[in-house]
Amino acid sequence: MKIALTGGTGFVGKALTGELLKEGHEIVILTRNVEEKTNKENIKYVQWLNNDDHPETELQGTQIIINLAGESLGGRRWTVEQKQRIFNSRMEANGEVLNMINKLEQKPLALINASAVGFYGVSESKTFTEKETKPGNDFLAQTVEQWEETVAQAGEQYGVRTVFCRFGLILDKHEGAFPRMVLPYRLFAGGTIGSGRQWVSWIHIRDAVRAIVFAINHDRLEGPINFTAPYPVTMKEFGKTISSVIKRPHWMPVPAFALKQLLGEMSTLVLEGQKVLPVKLEANGFSFKYPTLPEALTDILQ
Template sequence: MHILITGGTGLIGSTLVKRWQNHYKLTILSRTPQNVTARFGDGVTAVASLADVDFNNITAVINLAGEPIVGKRWSKRQKQELCHSRWRCTASLVDAINRASTPPQVLISGSAIGFYGAQHTQLISEDFSHYHDDFPHQLCERWEMLAQEAASPQTRVCLLRTGIVLSKSGGALKKMLPPFQLGLGGRIGNGEQYMSWVHIDDIVQIIEFLLLHPTLQGVFNATAPTPVTNAQFSQELAQVLHRPALLPIPAFMLNLLLGEMATLLLDGQRVIPANLIKAGYQFRFKELKPALTDLLSGQSAL
């Protein structure tokens, strides 16, 4: 099997590459191919342009490219970069797939639970349609529409609406750890907003599950079956680290520091993976505390 991966040096992509590089032929699209080779060795092929890829010889495409949505204030320029880094790559992939005489059998394309927009306690499965028309929804909606244009009798498309990926190597959990390790952590705002999370091991296994089951297509929420409130998340993280969680972060402070991006932390989505469960996927980590314990054993102090 020959797999093309975009975003192969990101949190999810790099974990996939390490899992697959001794089992499949991998081609990684990167603006800096030399960094891919330095990171993963000569067992993977790195290319700087899709023009260097023969899509007639690609079995599957895993599309994870995109500027990280958290980290910079959402200025007009940053919003454009967030959108274009996803939309341009996806459109180029779809164009290449559609021009191939023997196209890839599957495109698994990243999206996010931000597709649903800011929600509250409403339980959300893939058929939920009362979207809140905010920036994350607009970003994900077009991203998914572009990916879906690759669908044909030869190519199935799976859209992966990913939640908060928990990993000790990066992402949200790594950013949260320092204050919690010092006993300075706590809920964000009133703590009632839901956090739909997924362990890094499950997200890569979900992608592999979709890859290896040729009847699966459409939208899949890539979240654990048990979303928790921010207050619950904060308490369980503190318990795993054997630290108190007594210092909440006021909502107004986040709004001052982050501007519009604060909505990602102050508004939530209570998302469940109904389609994955229906398809028979077995989560390794269904509950938050075992997931955190697995990731953070031995991490109780700085």
């Protein structure tokens, strides 16, 4: 198939590109700086999101669009300006994807769009599945709701099957937030973050990529899909598992007030959480390669 991919140079995008190439797909990666990229076998780089760009001219015959573009949630402290960048970057990308679909004579079969479990808000007591339709009331929940409402127009206006990939914490050895979470343990200074009771809904990078491919190939999957492993854990258990796998002590707690001082509102990403289950993926036959945290961390850290 011909597959268009935005955010293809991010850590999920790079891993996904490798998987799609293994399956023999033709990949078109949309990027702001095409002059810095070199086309390779079955990979073509096309410029977008700049004035006078017309990426749709290179996308005729595209069967799948995967949109992973947007400012990282955990990249910088959430100042007023940074929160606006987080919101605007996704809205700009989502709007341009809809614009491209509108201009394509032959509409794609599916749009697979990045989203986040932050939609559900935070809770220590609730368990969230895709049946939950009411978003939380914090910044991230309200932002995710608007991202998804925009992308939903692909289905409403053009009849394109649309999937919202509500990613949990994606575990990767070198990229994303996880290496920063492991570092204190490597320095013999690891311990429980905040109360330790907050839930961490996580997924191994390989399972995240496999689940995207699964969503491409299973046309019954649409709407919100939780991209999380079936066994979420509390932050305390998360830290103890890191400690056990890399054989470092779990002893130095990180108080909530210190993280709030350091990270500001962004501290909610680690001090608060939600217990999220991948009901739709499992109901449709997806099998996780790394369903439990010890399995995932053993693969990543050893």
